Amino acid sequence: MPLLSRELYKYPLYLILHPFNGFWELKYERSRKLNLIISFAILFLLIVMKIMQTQYSGFLVNIVYPDSINSLMESLYVIVPVLFWCIANWSLTTLMDGEGKFVDIFTSTCFALVPLLVIQFPWIGLSNLISLEEVSFYHFFSNVSVLWCAYLLFVGNMTVQQYSPSKTIGTIILTIAAMAFMAFLCLLFFSLIQQMVAFVQVIHQEIVLRR
Amino acid sequence: MRIQNKLYLLLALTLLLGIGTGGTKVRAADGAESYNYSYWGLTTAAPAAYQANVLWNGESMGAGAFKDPSDFQVTADKQIYVLDSGNNRVVVLDDKFHLVRTISSFVRDGKEETFNNPQGLFVTEGKELVIADTGNKRIVQLDQNNNLVKVIEAPKSDMLSEKFDFQPVRVVVDKAQRIYVMSTGVYDGFMEFSPDGTFTSFVGANRVSFNPTDYLWKMLSTKAQRSQMVMFTPTEFTNLDIDREGFIYATNGQDSGNVKKLNAQGNDILRREGYFAPEGDIRYMSATGPSRLIDIDVGDSEIYSILDGKRGRIFTYDGDGHLLYVFGGLGNQMGQFNTPVAIERLGDEFLVLDKALGEITVFQTTEYGRTLNEAVRAYYNGDEDKAFTLYQKTISMNANLEFAYAGIGKALLRQGDYHEAMKYFKKSMDQKGYSKAFLLYRKEVLREYFPGIMTGILLLLVCWFGISKYRKWKGGKKVAFIKQRAV
Numbered sequence: 001m002p003l004l005s006r007e008l009y010k011y012p013l014y015l016i017l018h019p020f021n022g023f024w025e026l027k028y029e030r031s032r033k034l035n036l037i038i039s040f041a042i043l044f045l046l047i048v049m050k051i052m053q054t055q056y057s058g059f060l061v062n063i064v065y066p067d068s069i070n071s072l073m074e075s076l077y078v079i080v081p082v083l084f085w086c087i088a089n090w091s092l093t094t095l096m097d098g099e100g101k102f103v104d105i106f107t108s109t110c111f112a113l114v115p116l117l118v119i120q121f122p123w124i125g126l127s128n129l130i131s132l133e134e135v136s137f138y139h140f141f142s143n144v145s146v147l148w149c150a151y152l153l154f155v156g157n158m159t160v161q162q163y164s165p166s167k168t169i170g171t172i173i174l175t176i177a178a179m180a181f182m183a184f185l186c187l188l189f190f191s192l193i194q195q196m197v198a199f200v201q202v203i204h205q206e207i208v209l210r211r
Numbered sequence: 212m213r214i215q216n217k218l219y220l221l222l223a224l225t226l227l228l229g230i231g232t233g234g235t236k237v238r239a240a241d242g243a244e245s246y247n248y249s250y251w252g253l254t255t256a257a258p259a260a261y262q263a264n265v266l267w268n269g270e271s272m273g274a275g276a277f278k279d280p281s282d283f284q285v286t287a288d289k290q291i292y293v294l295d296s297g298n299n300r301v302v303v304l305d306d307k308f309h310l311v312r313t314i315s316s317f318v319r320d321g322k323e324e325t326f327n328n329p330q331g332l333f334v335t336e337g338k339e340l341v342i343a344d345t346g347n348k349r350i351v352q353l354d355q356n357n358n359l360v361k362v363i364e365a366p367k368s369d370m371l372s373e374k375f376d377f378q379p380v381r382v383v384v385d386k387a388q389r390i391y392v393m394s395t396g397v398y399d400g401f402m403e404f405s406p407d408g409t410f411t412s413f414v415g416a417n418r419v420s421f422n423p424t425d426y427l428w429k430m431l432s433t434k435a436q437r438s439q440m441v442m443f444t445p446t447e448f449t450n451l452d453i454d455r456e457g458f459i460y461a462t463n464g465q466d467s468g469n470v471k472k473l474n475a476q477g478n479d480i481l482r483r484e485g486y487f488a489p490e491g492d493i494r495y496m497s498a499t500g501p502s503r504l505i506d507i508d509v510g511d512s513e514i515y516s517i518l519d520g521k522r523g524r525i526f527t528y529d530g531d532g533h534l535l536y537v538f539g540g541l542g543n544q545m546g547q548f549n550t551p552v553a554i555e556r557l558g559d560e561f562l563v564l565d566k567a568l569g570e571i572t573v574f575q576t577t578e579y580g581r582t583l584n585e586a587v588r589a590y591y592n593g594d595e596d597k598a599f600t601l602y603q604k605t606i607s608m609n610a611n612l613e614f615a616y617a618g619i620g621k622a623l624l625r626q627g628d629y630h631e632a633m634k635y636f637k638k639s640m641d642q643k644g645y646s647k648a649f650l651l652y653r654k655e656v657l658r659e660y661f662p663g664i665m666t667g668i669l670l671l672l673v674c675w676f677g678i679s680k681y682r683k684w685k686g687g688k689k690v691a692f693i694k695q696r697a698v
Contacts (some may be wrong), residue, residue: 059637059642059645060645060646060649061641063640065251065643129653131645131646131649131650131653132642132646133646
């Protein structure tokens, strides 16, 4: 058991530093169940981090209207993009001779998000200890974490799908376009549902009032 | 079972993460009937700073009914000069609103001349009266005994076109006796006249503002079509006032950037450090639109007030651009107006001139308004201790007045109570002030705990070094042991 728990945090850290080997092992050598557990843990920690960021980040980097803080929405901001990315990527790569299964895509995406945790979590506390002049460090590091993530996503996608670099870049661009399309469809779907519900409601009201 | 319990605990903890400390209680004084804007752009309740208590009209002042008065001014010795445009006269009142005299004519070259629908007046420090005699297209300057000093007729200059029509509507005079004139149909700013009455230049033109789609259409259309279109012209000014240092405060008809403080070169030097730029209401119905400013009055300590003609409200700001208080409105009750045209200060009182009704409403400060005025003054004069206590008093009457917390914070910073100062800066959303206080606080804390922190770090280093040495030694022994066995 102690070995396993150590493995739980050691492997993601190894992966973000050695992405090529890391993602290869992720796909071909390691137990899928453990990968999934770690992935969900990463997502969970990301949600926790997001919530803590809005609540506990320093005053100089974080001014939010207190009434607008909503933990459920924060978790949606993490889950929905990841899910959209995975679905869009999976739908595209199955058509484009990708070798990744959905699970591979999901776990590689989650593992690629680890730099966000590693860098931004400590900065929640640190941002309370900086002055206005030092705020640029905060922004620098959060940008670094995002770029690092993007790099890992790229490598992860390349390794999992067994693509060439140029094809990976093309797929990523298409994935983003597909995500936008999905968002549009979702909005359309929800607004249509809303209209239908409203229609039924109005009819119900009409009948009730007629009686 | 235990794992399940732990899971529940974890879930509960996650849900708790979002819960922070509660906000402060809002406690406005009884009868909060005014409002202010919070940092978030929301309307917050505020106690009234001013209350109307007297209403004067021409008859009650003993001057006969006013007809369409359009401007008035209060002098340093508290005499009130009202320009009764419809009756072509100037009515002079004392601070008790008793008639002193009326001026309806003057003698020029032996002949008596009168005014024709004058729109603006200004009284200089030497109590010389300057009148924008709009109907006669001239400016008349009289000394305090009603003798003519000079008349400025329509100027001729290279800067003006042949067809230039001189229609002065508002005037101010600075300490050097230069006259600044706001004239209808002039888009280049105010006209500046030298003390001898010659036209020198324009100052402080407004920028041309236009809508991108209009611009696109204009680019696409032909020359013939373009000549039929409306020209993009800068907005006209709507009013002006001059402060003691000689800066001109002006309002214009734009939706934003409609208050300006012009220096001698005509540059806008108004400080806009409040949560929102000083431009009247920032929340309004799209049907009625933003405030339309029609008058501005500068008081002492850089406090200035603007009059919104659309809703009849008077907004007062301090020199940094923080909204202090709002009062007035359109209506039929006391303290509301029909067509307000001009505002003036009589000491700490406010006078509002209503054009259609020919009335002057007098507003007096409430305790809240008085305290706030005094606090801003004390702060402006650098008397931070006094400002501190006064701001404390103000926020005890109106906890929503966010910028006041920064005032307290600054006083605390000066006193050396950095931690407390940080709290107050945070309440007023002042990141700069917060950072300043925080840096000093951090230095203080570090100085206090530096020995402890350093010792701790050193101890940790020694421990880590020792442990790694020990491990190596033990590990080495193990390796040696394994090797031995292997052999």
